[in-house]
Amino acid sequence: MSTAARPDIVVVLADDLGFSDIGCYGGEIETPNLDRVGRAGVRFTQFYSTPRCSPSRAALLTGLHPHQVGIGILTGDERPFGGYAGNLSERCVTAAEALGAAGYGTYMSGKWHLAADVENPTSAWPTRRGFDRFYGTLAGAGSFYDPKTLTRGETDVHDAEVADPDFFYTDAITENAVRFIEDHDLDRGSDPLFLYLPYTAPHWPLHAPEGEVARYRGRFDAGWDELRTERMKRLMAQGIIDVSFTMSERDSEVPAWDDVADKEWEARRMEVYAAQVTQMDAGIGRVLETLERRGRLENTLFLFLSDNGGCAEELAVPEPGSPRRGPRMVPERTRQGASIKVGNAANVEPGTEDTFSSYGRHWANLSNTPFREYKHWVHEGGVATPMIVYWPAGLGTPGSLCTSPRHIVDVMPTFLDVARAEYPAQRGGEPVPPLEGASLVPLLRGEPTQDHELFWEHEGNAGLRRGRWKLVRKHAQPWELYDMSIDRTELNDVAAEHPEIVTRMAAAYEERAQRYGVIPREQILAGQLGLADDDVPELDEGLDSIAGLGEVG
8 A cells, every 4th residue: 555645643632621721712821833733724613522531532542432432431430331341442443553554653642541450451551452652641640740650562661750850741741752753754764653642731730840830920810700701802803703602601609700819829720720731732842843854744634632621620628637549640749758738729839749739610611711511511611622633735725714513533534534544344353333423534625514413421411413403411400402503602591492303302312322332320320329220319410529539530
């Protein structure tokens, strides 16, 4: 097979980045590299991920919905329910496997979060799912100064890596990605490469070098109310949000900025978050510069997106004497032996290695401007993501906005399309499901295309989008219906006005849910708690406060 015209493929996945955080999506955070390729490429205005870390990674890499590949909630679930095993199924094909079979060199640097066992190599590890070389973490989150499960290939390299006092995980992800590109160029020459670059930034904890934080000193002193309004104006000016749409109100659980007592501390939280994003952007710039220096950028298909919306999770201060959970996530002490202060409190100033905190609902509401809700939910704030596609040699419409709704399951078919790679009907002698997504290439080139139904389910939060209509609900609540052509911010529920649409779309949702292996949340909870279905208590599905840190993402 000739490889001359096939592009290199680089996909960058941010972790818990909000819809409007980066500059070319209306944010005040400095992202010059993403802004450059965003404005020179195609920016999607209605692209969607799933509402959680592991499920999005599974969907991106397989072109299937997460329940179909064993990642119905997160990793390590270890439940006797097929779609909820918490371990990437062997009955699916990853992009790395398919592209590797088509002659691509396959590389990954960053967060995996698709294996139940993060200590012993299994069939769900990157090196056994098609990646020639891997550097990164296997677990869901952790310290940027001292990340656990840090692995090269199948070898734990944590102790050797973090011994360097200047080690910082975002920079290490970048360094290894650059090394993979350079080595591929030297070793394999004109063969195309596939680089999967899932950063952990800006997922909590709020960690960033002080020099990076300093550039944002005072940037967020105006507070979330004024900054949300400013973002909305920029989103409209850039054409990403229609000028007729109304921004959602400030979250009812978020106080007015004028009423906040600890403004300096609150602003510091967002300063560190912004520094995390800018440091990731600098790393992306290094990757792009390396491709350009090696003469590969012109024919590189570059994608950037987030795994879900901004994260409203608050990290609670542990009770005195309570045991520390999640040892793979929160170290007991810093590398220098100091105690680590966990939780969101005004006496914990984030950024340094001896802290472990998040920016919480207050700032997530800004990150997701103009939408409501957050990671975990399938309202727009949980699933709408920035999506940049840049491919100088391959796009006929550079510098444009794409307003067609598309889903993260469309990424894998796009890779196969540009690589002219086959999607096998079997893996290991067992059949695999057909792809659920469709290639974005015709859409990117301005060719006539048809929208297809988009589906979501996570922890009982559910949704289906069909053209202009979006059917959505929170767990144990009734269906809501929104006309996205005039109400993208989901402020006017018209379910009562269009019961026939609700009925049809709900039936379509149930058909898909059954086909994908979705189990009703009540049954999942009953299985977890050892209760009969009718004895399941009313549980708060929100995860606003996390005191013990287990497998989260």
